[in-house]
Amino acid sequence: MHLDPFELHRPTTVDETVDLAGRLAPDVDYLAGGTDLLPNYKMHLNVRANLIALEDVSELRGISLDRVGAMVRLADLEADAAFAASFPGVVAAAREVATPLVRASGTLGGNLLVETRCFFFNQSLPWRESLGYCLKADGDRCHVVPQKVKCYATFSGDIAPALAVVDAEVEVAGPSGRRRLPVSRLYDPVGDGIHRHKLAAGELIVAVHFPPESRGLKATYRKLRIRPSFDFPELGVAVAARQDAGGRISRLALSLGGLETYPRRFDDLTEPMVGTVPTPATVRALADEVQKRVRPVHNTFLAPEYRKKMAGVFVRRATAEVLGVPESSP
Ligand SMILES: Cc1cc2nc3c(=O)[nH]c(=O)nc-3n(C[C@H](O)[C@H](O)[C@H](O)COP(=O)(O)OP(=O)(O)OC[C@H]3O[C@@H](n4cnc5c(N)ncnc54)[C@H](O)[C@@H]3O)c2cc1C
Numbered sequence: 001m002h003l004d005p006f007e008l009h010r011p012t013t014v015d016e017t018v019d020l021a022g023r024l025a026p027d028v029d030y031l032a033g034g035t036d037l038l039p040n041y042k043m044h045l046n047v048r049a050n051l052i053a054l055e056d057v058s059e060l061r062g063i064s065l066d067r068v069g070a071m072v073r074l075a076d077l078e079a080d081a082a083f084a085a086s087f088p089g090v091v092a093a094a095r096e097v098a099t100p101l102v103r104a105s106g107t108l109g110g111n112l113l114v115e116t117r118c119f120f121f122n123q124s125l126p127w128r129e130s131l132g133y134c135l136k137a138d139g140d141r142c143h144v145v146p147q148k149v150k151c152y153a154t155f156s157g158d159i160a161p162a163l164a165v166v167d168a169e170v171e172v173a174g175p176s177g178r179r180r181l182p183v184s185r186l187y188d189p190v191g192d193g194i195h196r197h198k199l200a201a202g203e204l205i206v207a208v209h210f211p212p213e214s215r216g217l218k219a220t221y222r223k224l225r226i227r228p229s230f231d232f233p234e235l236g237v238a239v240a241a242r243q244d245a246g247g248r249i250s251r252l253a254l255s256l257g258g259l260e261t262y263p264r265r266f267d268d269l270t271e272p273m274v275g276t277v278p279t280p281a282t283v284r285a286l287a288d289e290v291q292k293r294v295r296p297v298h299n300t301f302l303a304p305e306y307r308k309k310m311a312g313v314f315v316r317r318a319t320a321e322v323l324g325v326p327e328s329s330p
């Protein structure tokens, strides 16, 4: 595997970056830490001739309780004690990404837009060529769900579910100016599965913003993977909650990644629990319903039936932990 030559551009401001992306479109990608993009380029997956390095764009840096810049390295985020005290679930998820070495280069913005995973896609060129490629790169059919319209590659970023449950928003800059959208709406649940997010061509993630009312929520992130040392999630469960002095839930959110094509929230299940005092039975009912709804397909290493079952187990354990109720027996 080798990296084909590309032209590297090094802008220093957000305006210059977005302008460059517009002029070089569509043969261009943004380059943050490169820990996902460059290995994919080595496998000849959707390679572009131009890369815009974000390293020198100072506005993309900085960590505060209100805002984390897109170019903040995951290692710096997990080392920030004040941020960890306010957003423990986000830091727990960041700590679960890859290895310390990868987190020293990998960034928050890159993690939000990490490429989706499928064992028919994350393969070398000769491997993919031997199968006639697939819809997501160079081919016209899906090997997982045989048809020619939709890709079912799995959303495998660890941090997006943890950001979604604290109602974080992404700030993006593009040819038509700046806008913000909730992390939970950054991804497209109904599209072709190939374009994994709802950003327009050339839009740049500038930062993630955190609402003050989300500070100090009790939160956790639980991850299922084969090798705990560095594998991508086969399932990731993020939960955040607040309870009053009597134990009544005033806020509860749940998001699952690593299972379907986008990180999915279950507001219609968690919102009816607001105002109630949780019990092992209500937590179990929530977990059972989530398990019933999720639809993993066979494109990662663990069998979809197992991942579906584990979705129920992980949701039950994570929610019981955050709400401080004993776990019901399996
Ligand atoms: C061995 C290994 C194990 C890994 N394990 C995990 C894991 O367990 N969990 C996990 O979540 N990830 C994992 N990763 C993937 C990756 O390392 C992380 O997701 C990392 O956070 C990606 O950040 P990056 O800065 O390196 O992104 P890059 O590789 O630079 O970029 C990723 C994508 O995001 C786009 N992009 C980057 N920044 C921006 C921006 N500001 N605006 C718009 N587009 C942008 C790029 O164009 C590219 O398409 C692993 C990678 C490796 C090599």
Ligand code: SF4
Residues within 6 Å of the ligand: 117, 118, 119, 120, 121, 134, 135, 136, 137, 141, 142, 143, 144, 145, 150, 151, 152, 153, 299
């Ligand atoms: S789900 Fe299908 S189209 Fe998508 S990467 Fe896998 S084989 Fe390709």
